[in-house]
Amino acid sequence: MVKEIERAGFPIVQMCNLIPVATTVGSNRIVPTISIPYPLGNPADSKEQQWKLRYHRVGVALDALATDIKEPTVFKVKI
Amino acid sequence: MKKAILYINQFFGQIGGEDKADFEPEIREGLVGPAMALNKYLKDAEVTHTIICGDNFMGSNEKEAVGRILGFLEGKEFDIFFAGPAFQAGRYGNACGVICKAVKEKFNVPAITSMHVENPGVEMFKKDVYIFKGGNNAGRMRRDMKIMADFGNKILNGEELLWADAEGYYGRGKRHQVWLESKEPAAKRVVKMLIDKLNGEKFQTELPIPKKDMVPIASAIKDLSKANIAVVTSGGIVPVDNPDRIQSASATRWGRYDYSKMDRLEAGVFKTIHAGFDPAAANADPNVIVPLDALRAYEKEGKIGKLHEYFYSTVGTGTTQGEAARMAKEIVEYLKEAKVDGVILIST
Numbered sequence: 532m533v534k535e536i537e538r539a540g541f542p543i544v545q546m547c548n549l550i551p552v553a554t555t556v557g558s559n560r561i562v563p564t565i566s567i568p569y570p571l572g573n574p575a576d577s578k579e580q581q582w583k584l585r586y587h588r589v590g591v592a593l594d595a596l597a598t599d600i601k602e603p604t605v606f607k608v609k610i
Numbered sequence: 611m612k613k614a615i616l617y618i619n620q621f622f623g624q625i626g627g628e629d630k631a632d633f634e635p636e637i638r639e640g641l642v643g644p645a646m647a648l649n650k651y652l653k654d655a656e657v658t659h660t661i662i663c664g665d666n667f668m669g670s671n672e673k674e675a676v677g678r679i680l681g682f683l684e685g686k687e688f689d690i691f692f693a694g695p696a697f698q699a700g701r702y703g704n705a706c707g708v709i710c711k712a713v714k715e716k717f718n719v720p721a722i723t724s725m726h727v728e729n730p731g732v733e734m735f736k737k738d739v740y741i742f743k744g745g746n747n748a749g750r751m752r753r754d755m756k757i758m759a760d761f762g763n764k765i766l767n768g769e770e771l772l773w774a775d776a777e778g779y780y781g782r783g784k785r786h787q788v789w790l791e792s793k794e795p796a797a798k799r800v801v802k803m804l805i806d807k808l809n810g811e812k813f814q815t816e817l818p819i820p821k822k823d824m825v826p827i828a829s830a831i832k833d834l835s836k837a838n839i840a841v842v843t844s845g846g847i848v849p850v851d852n853p854d855r856i857q858s859a860s861a862t863r864w865g866r867y868d869y870s871k872m873d874r875l876e877a878g879v880f881k882t883i884h885a886g887f888d889p890a891a892a893n894a895d896p897n898v899i900v901p902l903d904a905l906r907a908y909e910k911e912g913k914i915g916k917l918h919e920y921f922y923s924t925v926g927t928g929t930t931q932g933e934a935a936r937m938a939k940e941i942v943e944y945l946k947e948a949k950v951d952g953v954i955l956i957s958t
């Protein structure tokens with residue numbers, strides 16, 4: 532899906548857990564998530580911790596859309 | 611008697627389904643699940659141990675999982691290693707590839723697995739290990755396992771191994787010199803190919819060059835503060851009544867849902883119908899997959915111009931690449947019409 536949307540000319544960032552899969556299939560902008568069932572908030576953490584993580588990673592994804600890249604890039608997250 | 615060890619996931623290890631996908635690696639003496647079939651098909655070898663590990667545990671804690679499994683194998687005698695078959699299950703394919711590669715490198719034994727051609731594990735690991743061309747679902751278990759075992763028997767007996775196509779595994783990108791039984795020299799063969807090509811007839815190159823479908827990188831958004839951002843997900847988030855009847859696996863349908871009047875996705879209003887993972891966390895808080903709350907915050911702060919009125923959703927488990935590409939093309943039409951500037955796709 533990522534490839535077809537990018538092929539149409541839209542910058543697209545994939546947020547996912549299995550980074551090697553995303554790089555192999557040809558995603559160009561990638562931001563890691565923390566798991567498969569709950570990509571952006573671990574239910575074992577407090578609501579506030581979950582929010583911090585989600586807010587941070589979505590921010591990284593938005594910045595990725597505004598970043599020119601020369602090759603497929605996995606953007607770094609801090610939380 | 612030679613010795614073999616098999617790796618399987620939590621499902622085939624009879625631990626449980628998606629709710630047990632975080633199952634930590636274990637080694638058991640003897641045969642669990644598909645190990646019985648493997649043991650039956652192996653001729654002069656027996657399966658001594660079965661390793662079981664949850665697909666999510668391997669996916670999210672790869673180093674830890676591999677480290678523990680290599681630890682289990684330390685000091686065990688075995689001549690060959692098997693994993694799967696993984697069919698079209700993406701996470702299982704990844705796990706089989708990861709562990710086969712690690713075991714082969716550490717213990718220098720042949721490692722064999724099997725996957726359907728659309729399993730992303732094929733592209734990821736076909737260079738490293740023998741991956742046989744398998745079916746797309748567990749109904750092919752016996753057949754795929756027998757193919758793996760037959761090849762294992764050949765290796766263990768020291769029989770001559772043929773090239774990838776002849777044996778039935780995905781090409782590893784290795785080239786070996788082969789003496790043809792026909793003894794027809796290369797010059798003759800290439801001229802024959804050329805003539806066939808000129809005549810518009812079929813010919814088979816002896817040096818296939820693999821093609822990879824890469825998409826050019828789209829240019830970045832120039833001014834994020836004016837941009838219209840859309841969300842697409844393969845995580846199966848839908849209104850609780852699933853109005854578009856999107857399938858929980860092998861999806862061929864997708865939906866788009868208006869969230870323009872909401873600040874977050876509420877539990878009980880949205881849920882996930884994805885059958886490929888435990889839905890508890892996403893049902894309790896759908897924002898962990900479609901992060902509307904965070905995107906609204908960025909919209910209020912002015913980091914982005916606006917969030918597109920709809921999010922787009924389907925289910926990414928068992929879904930073929932062909933269907934996924936078609937659905938994406940259909941979604942693209944809506945994104946164009948809405949003048950979307952950039953897309954976040956959240957996959958599970």
